[in-house]
Amino acid sequence: MKVSIIGGGGRVGSNAAFALQCAGLVAEIQILDANADLAEGEALDLMHGSSAVGGARIYAGDYARAKDSDIFVITAGLRRKPDESRLDLINRNVSLFAGILDSIKAAGLKKDALVFVVSNPVDILTQLAAAKLNLPWQQVLGLGTMLDTARFRSLIAQDLKLAPTQVTALILGEHGDTMFPVWSSAAYAGLPLVKVAGCTPTFQSQIFERTKGSGAEVIRRKGGAGWAVGLTIAEVVHAIVLDKKVVLPVSTVQQGAYGLKNVAISVPTIVGRSGAIAHVEVELWPKEAQALQTSARALQETYAKVIKAG
Numbered sequence: 626m627k628v629s630i631i632g633g634g635g636r637v638g639s640n641a642a643f644a645l646q647c648a649g650l651v652a653e654i655q656i657l658d659a660n661a662d663l664a665e666g667e668a669l670d671l672m673h674g675s676s677a678v679g680g681a682r683i684y685a686g687d688y689a690r691a692k693d694s695d696i697f698v699i700t701a702g703l704r705r706k707p708d709e710s711r712l713d714l715i716n717r718n719v720s721l722f723a724g725i726l727d728s729i730k731a732a733g734l735k736k737d738a739l740v741f742v743v744s745n746p747v748d749i750l751t752q753l754a755a756a757k758l759n760l761p762w763q764q765v766l767g768l769g770t771m772l773d774t775a776r777f778r779s780l781i782a783q784d785l786k787l788a789p790t791q792v793t794a795l796i797l798g799e800h801g802d803t804m805f806p807v808w809s810s811a812a813y814a815g816l817p818l819v820k821v822a823g824c825t826p827t828f829q830s831q832i833f834e835r836t837k838g839s840g841a842e843v844i845r846r847k848g849g850a851g852w853a854v855g856l857t858i859a860e861v862v863h864a865i866v867l868d869k870k871v872v873l874p875v876s877t878v879q880q881g882a883y884g885l886k887n888v889a890i891s892v893p894t895i896v897g898r899s900g901a902i903a904h905v906e907v908e909l910w911p912k913e914a915q916a917l918q919t920s921a922r923a924l925q926e927t928y929a930k931v932i933k934a935g
Contacts, residue, residue, distance in 0.1 A: 626866050627653040629691040631725055632701025634658030639667045640855030646671055649679040650866050656685045688732035702744035715746050719931055722750050726757045739900045742767040747800045748924050751876045752889035762878040763900040769876030769891035770796040771857040773804055777836040785823050787813055795874050797891050798920030805916035806833045809909055868898035872905055882906045883917055888925050
């Protein structure tokens with residue numbers, strides 16, 4: 626399977642390429658970037674390690690060479706400032722993103738190709754990609770709250786001294802200010818997480834606030850996220866490559882689950898070779914269900930402004 630990473634010369638794109646290379650599940654990784662020298666350099670550096678791990682063909686290229694890609698991973702975009710909400714990025718990123726979509730469309734893409742949006746604000750850009758490329762909703766996925774969920778689980782595990790891989794707790798909604806935690810289904814080794822010693826209401830509130838502020842903290846300390854987001858990108862790609870049919874909190878244009886339509890937002894979604902297979906509707910606590918609707922309204926209002934301005 627061939628994956629083309631647009632914006633692959635940047636921190637997020639190159640970290641994603643490295644995570645994919647290390648897993649050895651992808652046959653080809655193409656790096657595209659507005660800075661051609663940077664793309665060539667990253668591809669060369671990664672290729673130098675191909676005899677040690679993975680064995681994938683890794684190279685830099687252009688949109689014409691990318692047209693046979695199975696998955697387009699779009700990571701290109703302007704970086705969020707420490708005190709800037711992800712939605713504030715919209716005025717700075719939409720025109721750049723629209724140009725990328727035009728280039729993909731002009732070069733052509735396979736009928737069953739998937740478009741995987743990582744650029745922020747990811748929910749808005751995911752819906753924009755589905756509209757501009759005129760693809761079925763199943764073929765356009767956004768990273769959504771995958772990174773938020775990974776941070777949430779890792780912080781819970783660290784503070785409660787649990788095994789991180791056995792913590793299953795979701796962040797849903799917008800990848801941004803209106804995201805919310807789903808404690809109703811949170812579990813540790815299959816057991817209710819809210820029953821674990823130390824998982825008090827105060828702890829729950831504090832850990833969510835830390836999760837919500839994690840992106841800004843990483844930006845402040847090292848300039849931007851890289852390793853964790855690269856791993857979550859790889860998690861989604863591997864679900865596709867291996868046709869895992871696992872439930873992930875990716876962002877897709879909603880079709881009626883939870884009463885949501887015509888908005889790209891993260892809800893539990895089955896992901897496999899064909900992309901987003903179905904949305905999984907589970908019972909949420911009343912405050913969680915209300916938070917999901919609030920998040921959806923915020924995104925719908927913002928998307929309407931984008932369409933009006935565009």
